[in-house]
Amino acid sequence: MSIKFYLKNVFFPMLAGILGIRKILKLVPVNHLIKDNGNWVSTGDDPAFVFQGKFYVGWNQINWSSNSEEYTPLKLYWNDGSGYSEVNSVIFSFISPTGAKQTSTLFIPPGVQELRLDPGEKETVFELSDFEFKKITKIHIVFQAMKKLLLQRGSNVGTIKKLIIKATYVIRKHGIRGFWSTIKNNADLTLTNVLENYQLWVAKNRISPQQKINIRHEIEMFTYKPLISVIMPVYNVEEIWLRKCIDSVIEQLYPYWELCISDDASSKEHIKRVLTEYQERDSRIKVSFREKNGHISESSNSAIEISDGEFIALLDHDDELASDALYQNVKILNENPSLDFIYSDEDKIGVDGERHSPYFKPDWSPDLILSQMYTCHLGVYRKSLVTKIGGFRQGYEGSQDFDLVLRLTELTNKIYHIPKILYHWRTIPESTASGASAKNYTHYAGIKALQDTLQRRNIKGTIEELDNYPNMYRIHYDVEREPLVSIIIPTKDMSSILDSCLESIFLKTTYLNFEIIIVDNGSTEQTTFDVFAKWKDQHPDKVSILTLDIPFNYSKLNNSAVEIARGELLLFLNNDIEVIDANWLEEMIGYASRGNTGAVGAKLLYPDKTIQHSGVIMGLGGVAGHAFRTALDTDPGYFGALMVNRNVSVVTAACLMIKKEIFSEVNGFEEDLSVAFNDVDFCLKVLEKGYYNITLNSIKLYHHESKTRGLENTTEKIKRFQSEIDYMHAHWPAYINYDPFYNVNLSLEGDCSYRIKNI
Template structure:
């Protein structure tokens, strides 16, 4: 891959250089490169040597993980000095910039793009020459608020650079997965803790592990079976069905295990029937109260069944359990963990996020007919879909521990979903069959991402009226842009617009109000009091004629014409409460894609600042799903639900009123939904500004305390998130503190 430097004053106006892979790098499946270890290395080849001096280094990497830590080294002829490395904590898809100083002419530049196995593309790498004066100004700007500005201006460039570098080296929020495993996971899994868990189990059911094989690579199969034998929970049986393997060493290995371990039951099928029939053959061998599903080259973590049985004891009414997972290569190096949401119905309709490890009550599996032929490749998804139709939400339990290692090798869907294209078609059939059984007119279409789907919910006839409520105080340009984009770009036609006028004084705005009413484009309702977002919207809802109300900020601008149709379809579902949209900053970055409780103390926006084209953490930026809350900058809800929970809380005048409202809606028994198929621009902070006065900051602090008092522990555990993910950053990076210590 070739890049051009943006530096001026180099040996030529634009110096061409190339990324030369040197270590632990190979061609990727879904992105340009695949890191095969923990120290991948590029050399940057270019003509001549870069002049010494100040530079702005900018780097953008899109990766299969939410964040990578890249390092840039300059070799001045004496080799690489680790202490001189420049670190870049790069959020996937986001441009990262950092001032640097080349003390001399580097003879070689080296880039380590990440520190973990993953796939990635280096989309941008540039060196822009700076004057020392410009470099000092940029560093001082970065340090503003962290240091005394007067003291900074008196520093020489060297100590200023030292303090500037500390911003990056000390405040790197991300840790690699290898660091997470050693610093966070490992300390929670000591033998004494696991033994204590086992001793406290009141119910110790037999767990039957289902395993089907077909010409599996013998060494990987051996490791798979040994991972079951190495379980810290002893009450298991392994039920193996070989689907007529033609490779005799596979059958010999299976016979060897079955003959030496009575807990292993084996059936050697004489005719190949594919995975569903083979799975049913394994199911016939089951004696256990629960079945666990294991693929033939994957591994169970040693504590997998123990933690599942602990969950069974903790939730005796539940019948379906699933865990977090990661990937493992042929060298048994772990990578790409999937820290999952608790039961997330709409995310599950978008794709099979459950996958591994799944443990289901045997009686339920048999009652629904076991594994179904005709959906091979997505037979587990099909089984899960049919199972959830018999279960309440509380009977499906997420176990937030990495209990399963999915083998990522050539030909495996763990490496890339495109490896097995037939799985997407099988999953589509499974989902369509599931919805056909509900007798609802629901359309399911393929998503642009493999093994993902878009569910289009039915719309009542005639289409329900939507009342779009837009509060404003002056802001003529923003308001006109908002209303014009709604009226000119929205395909859904059954809507009315209510503008809530909060003491506007601008003559242009007042004239625009008259125009709106005279032309029938909108109704204008006056709110003659100090700004109170909750009270303003409550007034708007009281005047709304629609069955559905939409809370819309005056700085919203429509992007795609089907945004309202999409949101109305979800808001019309009887079990759904609030519906949120995908909001972009004007520069195309993500502003809102769902709200996560606990981030920053109360709540934060998921995937904030991600590149607009990014698919997000395990594709969550591109899939319909449930979130605990969504922003009221663009929120739809049935008017009856709004009134049922008492509307927005007037004591929360500015902040968190939408989070509080969504939590009340969830508490009333509804699910809140976020959809990426409703896209809008949000020109945030243009209309109200920042929290930059003592009065505003005091009000904000009071609203935080109100939320903490009202919701308490609810804010500390978001079921749509994961305790292993950060509560200080909005990028799905790993939690640097042990969030879950297994306890008896």
């Protein structure tokens, strides 16, 4: 690093941040923009300003004011000397109809020389002031995150104490780097160090007055208008939250509902007064005043007893429904009236009314539900099924809805996920939305519900509690038999890589009933043959060599090996895999042996202990891409996605286990896909047969990725790769456009998995 670069990109920005230096940057129009009567007018589809004035790289707080008749995205581009490109760009805010002053926080990378601002991509009229750039430090970001959390959860001793405990734990567990990563996430700062402002998403997706008119008209045209009973147990909630909760039901666009409230013998005077007031105001509101406190399960059952709806929807006494919540559910029921259980996405709402922490969920995932209560809010259930299973059970308070879902989904597979935010979960200190530690009993109630589930389903296994991650679990299934596993490893030369792989298998693996089929794809180096001989001599009953001296075709190599494999289970393994966890085979066998399980993958790490694989997302990067690639191994992932075992559409064949009979059922790997996407195609064929693929975060292996294959850097390779892309688009367009295990509201750009999609 030169002294000039250091001064410009490190020292002076750091000093400016300490001093809080402010700079006004003037907007200079450079394309499709004119000024008319004080307003900016966009005259084409590529309007652009450049910023004129000095700015500092690093963290900046940006202030400006704007106004327009519609939401117009503001996209920032930065030029580091290589020109402007979409790679170096981000939508960081909007010009909004509110006309308010706006603030955003973003990171300008070192080396940036120029900044460009694009206001939308169409003709429009708007007001936009010059921008103030205030240089800030990481300490400012920390306080910004703390302030935000206090606003969301309430400024009180309890909240502050929890934040201190959490900060202390993160620093001890993950160090300063992990603490900074957590702070960035809590401040809504993305992995690329720019503001990922959920408020922008909220604003863009807000229902307009005209849309409300259209929805009401659509409801009138519904042929099926079931009564929805909103079930709401109440106990000593603050009046302000109780009123907001009830008002959110009254404001539903779908009018065919009833609100069934059960007061669980509240001691606070205002409860009966408020409930009686609302009951007298709206005939659709029913109230049962219990004489004795029975806790949430009994209280919820009391509310169900006074309900008359065909479906019930669960609502906590301090939360809020989105105004279109019931409409969206009934809309789906008109398309598929046989559904028994519908769940949607959710977010949290602070005491200040600001929405945050959206949870964009996957479609129905039978393994994920055994790891965490991910369906949660809003849940809408067919009442007859809820009654059939006996409603809520005593003794499961805190996870009573988890227990309900586990039992109900044993009776039906008519389950649907609405990928829309329909529920706002209040974050106040006594609410579980403030963090599972706020109600630690919920964690143990969840364990009890899972234990009962395993017993009911006659499944032998153990439940692992995840340290410091309440309400998240892992099921470890017992390996009751010892099926033979055929481990298939294609290779060509690079003997040291293969030797390390085999050594890690034989030295670390505790499961012993396996065979290894090494598929030699035309090796020529004597050291490779020496490695073959070494391991075959040491384990003559376990190691065999299949020689296929043909042009590289991953699919054909593995298909040929399967023909001689003796195992009930197949494990496809790259030669650059290195075992970390000794129980890796037992864990994979436990899942792969289950009736509805298809392909089973594992968490794979680069040698620097960052994520190489924890499931594959369809559509990411164009066809398919790895989730969480390069994230830290210690990162819990999006709502625990890197901690729990979860269903995915695809797992990499670098480490993939499957029953041999399923492999045959889908006719193995597609040999027209010789290099790329053969595992993606294979997993989708398995998915189409009704099996569920799963990635196991409970086991880890190192993956020294692609050390034995070259880059796609020749004309022939590029042509072949393009043909494989074309094959995938021709055969799997539906999955490329919609991955059922990855929410449509999340990004498919580059490596930006599990970030809100740019609007």
